[in-house]
Amino acid sequence: MRALLWNCRGAGKPSFAPAFRRLVQLHKPEICVLFETRLSGQNLQKARAAIPRSWGFYAVESQGLSGGIIVTWVQGDYQIDVFNVCKQEVILVISEDNRSPWVLAAVYASTDYRVRRRLWAEASQLITQGYPMLVAGDFNCITDPQEKMGGRAFTYKREIREFQDFIASNGLIDLEFSGPTFTWCNNQQGQTRVWERLDRVYATAGWAQCFFDYHVRHLPRIASDHCPLLVSTDAAVSFHSPFRFEKFWTCYPRSWEIVREAWNVPVRGDAMYRVSRRLELTKRRLRRWNREEVGNIFRRIEESEEAIAGLQAQEALGGSLVEEEMGELRSLLSLHDSLLRQQEIFWRQKSRVQWIQEGNRNTRFFHQSAVIRRHRNRIRVIRDEDGQLVEDPDLIRRVRRVSSGPDGLSRWVLGAQGVL
Structure with a gap:
């Protein structure tokens, strides 16, 4: 619209x-x-x-x-x-x-x-x-x-x-x-x-x-x-985000092991090739681990809250929980607290805000800051090789594909506030 x-x-x-x-x-x-x-x-x-x-x-x-x-x-x-x-x-x-x-x-x-x-x-x-x-x-x-x-x-x-x-x-x-x-x-x-x-x-x-x-x-x-x-309301072109190491991964000891294991894989070639190959291997393994084991922390927070609410409702109706159920409730509360901390670290990294001390929970602030950054990072208008302004999303993608590289996209981008 x-x-x-x-x-x-x-x-x-x-x-x-x-x-x-x-x-x-x-x-x-x-x-x-x-x-x-x-x-x-x-x-x-x-x-x-x-x-x-x-x-x-x-x-x-x-x-x-x-x-x-x-x-x-x-x-x-x-x-x-x-x-x-x-x-x-x-x-x-x-x-x-x-x-x-x-x-x-x-x-x-x-x-x-x-x-x-x-x-x-x-x-x-x-x-x-x-x-x-x-x-x-x-x-x-x-x-x-x-x-x-x-x-x-x-x-x-x-x-x-x-x-x-x-x-x-x-x-x-x-x-x-x-x-x-x-x-x-x-x-x-x-x-x-x-x-x-x-x-x-x-x-x-x-x-x-x-x-x-x-x-x-x-x-x-x-x-x-x-x-x-x-x-x-729907005019910008979005692209796949590059790989970024999520800081909240460090809350899991397994993330350190994955990096260490990938970095110790034998690789033949010159020094730069070995570094590049190990970085690529680390990236792939971290992505697979995040997808298969860590999962979506926002969905996990919702699921843990539902499970906590269910056990607490059961306790309110029945009067008490058996020891096994109490242990499950304690584990869920601990998991929920850990996931909330990971969520804050996630939004803090996205917002690039350094002046709020870690531990002061203000997720709404970090989320809003990240939303602003995401909007500012979108490509909405560029110039083509004829110097004409291009706003059509398909044309922007085409120009971006043919112009990427050390001296490619930079010469196409319109140097004006809010464009890129």
């Missing part, structure tokens, strides 16, 4: 209609959200008449020449419900056949930070309900100096701290993107020209886990001083 969010700065001006039609024809979004439409009354009815009748439509009227939101969507194998609106956001619940419902909070934040506080509070209240949620649109605020160029020097004002607190307190992930860093420009000339990243896409950890292959693009500024945002 693709969603287009755009502060169009007036949907009634002559330049809007052709620019919007071009965006829809080129990117084929299923959902379009337009901010600052500056439409109400009959003008809003004219805008509705210009949109295909088969499309869904919802609008928040502007107040004079300011504000206004339009949401329109293609009717398809999903359902979209608008269940809460205010001047600064529209909340959409998107239900698809093959996944749980998720929420899109389309944000058009006020330029007055005191009014924005109401938005932060309303959005926070919804986020705490635990829905997989995307919070996207024009926030009219930045978070750090790198998100501004030109104009007055950046200062940490109260409004910025409040925005940062909103992001941090809700555990929102600032999704990686391709395209221009700055999404807004005042279009002035010389030293008075200012660029800022006002438009952005945030996600909860639950949404990020549901949509591993997302892609966010900042499209060129046309017919507005804001970039349109294009969010795709």
Whole structure:
């Protein structure tokens, strides 16, 4: 699914209609959200008449020449419900056949930070309900100096701290993107020209886990001083991960024996060949051992919890367990504790976070960090040999195959934030 969010700065001006039609024809979004439409009354009815009748439509009227939101969507194998609106956001619940419902909070934040506080509070209240949620649109605020160029020097004002607190307190992930860093420009000339990243896409950890292959693009500024945002939920290309030694394997004495045995296998050849051959042998044996003996630690945790719950329920009903059952319960509790430690080591290694001491259990934090890294490591856009941008997954795989090597892929990759 693709969603287009755009502060169009007036949907009634002559330049809007052709620019919007071009965006829809080129990117084929299923959902379009337009901010600052500056439409109400009959003008809003004219805008509705210009949109295909088969499309869904919802609008928040502007107040004079300011504000206004339009949401329109293609009717398809999903359902979209608008269940809460205010001047600064529209909340959409998107239900698809093959996944749980998720929420899109389309944000058009006020330029007055005191009014924005109401938005932060309303959005926070919804986020705490635990829905997989995307919070996207024009926030009219930045978070750090790198998100501004030109104009007055950046200062940490109260409004910025409040925005940062909103992001941090809700555990929102600032999704990686391709395209221009700055999404807004005042279009002035010389030293008075200012660029800022006002438009952005945030996600909860639950949404990020549901949509591993997302892609966010900042499209060129046309017919507005804001970039349109294009969010795709299934656009990235994934590849098989290379072998990595899992740190939690060291919890098993057998892992040390496997490495020692593989390294002591006689190998003929020069020194580099012997090292390479033994590394390959070690890798194969560790993979087989992990598959056949260690297994999926997450599934084992669930199975041990079910077994523990069964014995404890039996104890509650029968009054006591026989000695053999008590021994089994103690073994299960010990195994469960060991598996939890292995799980934390696993997520700690994936997240590459070193500043939390080992032993302080914070699996949710490590898992969220790993999700962010996985998203950032995906290839979404590259350049081909003709210098053209390639986004089609099949073409990216083809370019990757022919370009791998010491001086291959590096010359094809687009050197822009969020691309690779």
